Amino acid sequence: MSTTVAAINRKRLLSGPFGAGKTTAALAHLQQLLRQERVRGDDILVLLPQRSLAAPYHEALRGAQMPPGPAVRVTTFASLAQQAVELYWPLLAPTAGFTDPGREPTFLTLETSQYHMAPLVEEAIEQGAFDGVRVEHARVVSQVLDNLNKAALQGLTIDEAYARLELAAPLGEERAARLNALRAARQISQAFRDLCLRETLLDFSLQIALFNTHVLTNPWSRTHLLRTHRHLIYDNAEEDTYSAHRLVSQWLPVLDSALIITDDDGGYRTFLGADPDGVAELAARCDERETMHGSHVMAPAIFRLTQQIETIFDSRRVAPATDAPQRAPRAEAPELSSATHAPSGHASPSPDGAALVTPTESFRFYPQMVTWAADQIHALVDEQGVAPGNIAVLAPFVSDALRFTLQTALERHGIALATHRPSRALQDEPAARTLLTLARLAHPFWGMAPAAADVTLALTVAITELDPVRATLLSSIVYPPRRRNNELGRFAVINEETRQRITYTAGERFDRLREWLYAYRAETSSLPLDQFFARLFGEVLSQPGFGFHEDRDAARVASQLVESARKFRWALEGKEADAAQGMRFGRAYLQLAESGALGALYLPGWRTPEDAVFLAPAYTFLLRNHAVDVQFWLDIGSTGWWERLYQPLTHPFVLTARWPVTAPWTDRDEYTTRQETMRRLLLGLIRRTRQQIFLGASDYSEGGYEQRGPLLGIVNRLLTQ
Numbered sequence: 001m002s003t004t005v006a007a008i009n010r011k012r013l014l015s016g017p018f019g020a021g022k023t024t025a026a027l028a029h030l031q032q033l034l035r036q037e038r039v040r041g042d043d044i045l046v047l048l049p050q051r052s053l054a055a056p057y058h059e060a061l062r063g064a065q066m067p068p069g070p071a072v073r074v075t076t077f078a079s080l081a082q083q084a085v086e087l088y089w090p091l092l093a094p095t096a097g098f099t100d101p102g103r104e105p106t107f108l109t110l111e112t113s114q115y116h117m118a119p120l121v122e123e124a125i126e127q128g129a130f131d132g133v134r135v136e137h138a139r140v141v142s143q144v145l146d147n148l149n150k151a152a153l154q155g156l157t158i159d160e161a162y163a164r165l166e167l168a169a170p171l172g173e174e175r176a177a178r179l180n181a182l183r184a185a186r187q188i189s190q191a192f193r194d195l196c197l198r199e200t201l202l203d204f205s206l207q208i209a210l211f212n213t214h215v216l217t218n219p220w221s222r223t224h225l226l227r228t229h230r231h232l233i234y235d236n237a238e239e240d241t242y243s244a245h246r247l248v249s250q251w252l253p254v255l256d257s258a259l260i261i262t263d264d265d266g267g268y269r270t271f272l273g274a275d276p277d278g279v280a281e282l283a284a285r286c287d288e289r290e291t292m293h294g295s296h297v298m299a300p301a302i303f304r305l306t307q308q309i310e311t312i313f314d315s316r317r318v319a320p321a322t323d324a325p326q327r328a329p330r331a332e333a334p335e336l337s338s339a340t341h342a343p344s345g346h347a348s349p350s351p352d353g354a355a356l357v358t359p360t361e362s363f364r365f366y367p368q369m370v371t372w373a374a375d376q377i378h379a380l381v382d383e384q385g386v387a388p389g390n391i392a393v394l395a396p397f398v399s400d401a402l403r404f405t406l407q408t409a410l411e412r413h414g415i416a417l418a419t420h421r422p423s424r425a426l427q428d429e430p431a432a433r434t435l436l437t438l439a440r441l442a443h444p445f446w447g448m449a450p451a452a453a454d455v456t457l458a459l460t461v462a463i464t465e466l467d468p469v470r471a472t473l474l475s476s477i478v479y480p481p482r483r484r485n486n487e488l489g490r491f492a493v494i495n496e497e498t499r500q501r502i503t504y505t506a507g508e509r510f511d512r513l514r515e516w517l518y519a520y521r522a523e524t525s526s527l528p529l530d531q532f533f534a535r536l537f538g539e540v541l542s543q544p545g546f547g548f549h550e551d552r553d554a555a556r557v558a559s560q561l562v563e564s565a566r567k568f569r570w571a572l573e574g575k576e577a578d579a580a581q582g583m584r585f586g587r588a589y590l591q592l593a594e595s596g597a598l599g600a601l602y603l604p605g606w607r608t609p610e611d612a613v614f615l616a617p618a619y620t621f622l623l624r625n626h627a628v629d630v631q632f633w634l635d636i637g638s639t640g641w642w643e644r645l646y647q648p649l650t651h652p653f654v655l656t657a658r659w660p661v662t663a664p665w666t667d668r669d670e671y672t673t674r675q676e677t678m679r680r681l682l683l684g685l686i687r688r689t690r691q692q693i694f695l696g697a698s699d700y701s702e703g704g705y706e707q708r709g710p711l712l713g714i715v716n717r718l719l720t721q
Helices: 022-035 051-063 077-087 089-095 110-126 137-153 158-167 174-199 204-215 219-226 242-254 268-272 276-284 300-318 366-383 400-411 430-442 452-462 468-478 496-502 504-522 529-541 552-575 579-594 618-624 667-687 710-720
Strands: 011-016 044-048 073-076 231-234 257-263 288-291 336-339 355-359 391-395 416-419 612-617 628-633 689-695
Touching: 011 022, 011 276, 022 044, 022 051, 022 231, 022 257, 044 051, 051 073, 073 077, 077 089, 077 204, 077 242, 089 204, 089 219, 110 137, 110 174, 110 552, 110 579, 137 158, 137 174, 137 204, 137 242, 158 174, 174 204, 204 219, 204 242, 219 242, 231 242, 242 257, 242 276, 257 276, 268 618, 268 667, 300 667, 300 689, 300 710, 366 391, 366 400, 366 628, 391 618, 400 416, 400 612, 416 552, 430 452, 430 504, 430 529, 430 552, 430 579, 452 468, 468 496, 468 504, 496 504, 504 529, 529 552, 529 579, 552 579, 612 618, 618 667, 667 689, 667 710
Parallel strands: 011 257, 011 288, 044 073, 044 231, 231 257, 336 355, 355 689, 391 612, 391 628, 416 612, 628 689
Antiparallel strands: none
């Protein structure tokens, strides 16, 4: 594989589609700097939009025989900004508006930011401020924080951000309620910012604001920061934010060399504040621009499919076609080979080694489609030798029912399944719910006795031998529904007939779990909650016979919960360094987690096993930035491939520095944005496919509604071209 190495002492922008070899060129450039040019490692900065994209650079630095010396800095803009604010705090604090500038700052995590904002939201909800919008308490908190973060990243004040959001409020009966909710959200945002300035708390938005308005404007800190590195490699620049691009623009003139890499048709992190249009300004500041073509990933037929997609969307820009397609036809395009929708049907690749596979007609019901996908995966693994880790199953949304059905079907064939759903509340994961319920049982002094249904779920998940029926029977006896305390009965006191129904093996596991919980209670002092989770997982739940044993998803969720609880404790202990506060911290974290506020946004969630099929929402797969041999697109009739999520208190497109200040958001804006977003989505997915794409559709959605979404219309166009 040939690579393109950027010239030393030049600023170069390298663009091209995914799979063209741009990151490989960046790695070669990095090695050239270290080996041939003898550049010190700490003189090199590798900047990325998110931590999960750092893996190729860490692997290259670990695997290659690099010269001894300081390490290369591989980081993100967010981490760089936080470290700079912490380093230059004595310079910026006196002029940043803090009540006590001499006080050491407390850096808030996502969890602790939500913890401090929650009372403000609760007060507004009690006053009826959000009665007119369909949004849960936890979503109000997350969307208000999202507005603060986007405003800071885009260089907007709180008032400027909400003025834009009010202009984007829909017309009609809903407008008055939406405006009331947005004005309440503005008041909450301002109150939260005042709290941070009063208590010297630095949430993400305030960290970015301090970095942009103080670190980069103070002559001493700005000069010192821009001299810390002489060489820059900036990968996936199109996925980064306006603030990150502005920093790089200021850095370029003083750097010895820079290599900026951007993906064509990228910008998948727009909903997180990405600014793909900012790449043009970076390109204007570079000495050289180079475009890489082709793909080291896609087979020829898959490559031609990207051209067909471009053609379809180009025609729709001129004359938008209806988005209400009919039943998929049986005709085949040259790049498409048909496969029956029966479970026994197998695909045959096209002559040049790749095929887009689609059912000749839609399945009638959703479960039939999922069963078909599982059988096709079985055929790929057992008959064609495709590794499970090279198969991705994608859908607009991944529900519990989809995951359970697919996992159960694949288990029958001995195939593992790994999932990642970053937007899903952590407490909705059965493994997390089990740990939270057992934490309630282990800490009776919290006064938080779990619901009987939660105990049943915890026993079902925690003990391998217990199915839902036996778990219900056992929990109804050892933890009666009317019980108002945290006490668990013993298996030994159950009558003989019932013990036999539950089985002695399951009873033995239950007694072992119960004895561990009661032994923990008897200890002189309780552990911090994160340490409790770690001990419970390591000493009981991960052992043979218990539900987390050899369950990778459960282990991943447990790891995320431990990390989340630890960060929460560290942040609060930094503010209130009193060991006696441990009980309150644990109880507060439990309430926060069970409110649904915490999502699965942790780096371990992006690391999936190489021997397991990967199930995720389509955008989650794109953000992993990995290619696979085979993709399954399920539920292509759903409008979820095209529509934005309902978020009444925020808006990713008007909260950008490039959106006209006084421009309202119209239906035309919504349509064109959805079209462009889906075009980027489809091209991104196709370019991350080496061999085949299987399409699955059902006449009725998971909820039983008939569906004919825009993606199905595009498939029709492909089939009839």
